[in-house]
Amino acid sequence: MVKERFRSLAILAALVLLPGCAAAIPKEISSKVTYSGGFGELQRSPEKFTGEYIILGGRIVEVKNDPPFSSMIVLQLPLETDHKPRINDPSEGRFLVRSGSFLDPAVYSPGTYVTVAGTVAGKEVLPIGGYAYVYPVIRQEKIWKWDLEKGSYPRFHFGIGIGTVF
Known part of the structure; x- marks a missing residue:
């Protein structure tokens, strides 16, 4: 009986914890990365990394x-x-993603967290208010959306009796 409960608990723990170990971005995409600098360097000289x-x-x-x-x-x-x-x-700035396909604003709405894979395609200067802002341009190959709201991470509580979840 105890062994059966322990086995059930171990299987449940594996089902909960192992998906967190999986890579979010496939290796065939991440292995294509050739840019190794920081975002600040890319923003200062985007055309250098085209x-x-x-x-x-x-x-x-x-x-x-x-x-x-x-x-x-x-x-x-x-x-x-x-x-x-x-x-x-903190953010180090902004970048511009260009896609050859339609990006539905209802799906890719402001505030949505994304990861973009693609090639650097130079720069574009666009206004933010009265300021001319230099955007590194990324020609999009793939986009991933994430649900990363603060506090949305799973919370666990283990204990016997009365307890509190933080």
């Missing part, structure tokens, strides 16, 4: 669909080792 394959992430600011392509402005955030944006870390 053609480099990169993975960036952050929070969507705006999506526009003007044929022949769609554009998405993303507020950059540092990435975890699984390439998900670190939502509590």
Whole structure:
């Protein structure tokens, strides 16, 4: 009886914990990365890195669909080792994603967290208020959306009797 309970608990723990070990971005994508610098360096000289394959992430600011392509402005955030944006870390700036396909603003709405894989395609200067802002342009190959709201991580409580969950 005790062995059966222990086995059931071990299986349940494995089902809960092992999916967190899986890579969020497939190796066939992450192995293509050729850019190894930081975001600040990319933002200062985007044209210097044209053609480099990169993975960036952050929070969507705006999506526009003007044929022949769609554009998405993303507020950059540092990435975890699984390439998900670190939502509590400061941003180093913005980047512009160009896609040859339609990016539905209802799906890619402002505030959504994304990771983008693609090639650096130079720069574009666009206004933010009265300021001319230099955006590194990424030609999108793949986009991943994440549900990373603060406090949305799983909480666990183990104990006997009365307890509290933080």
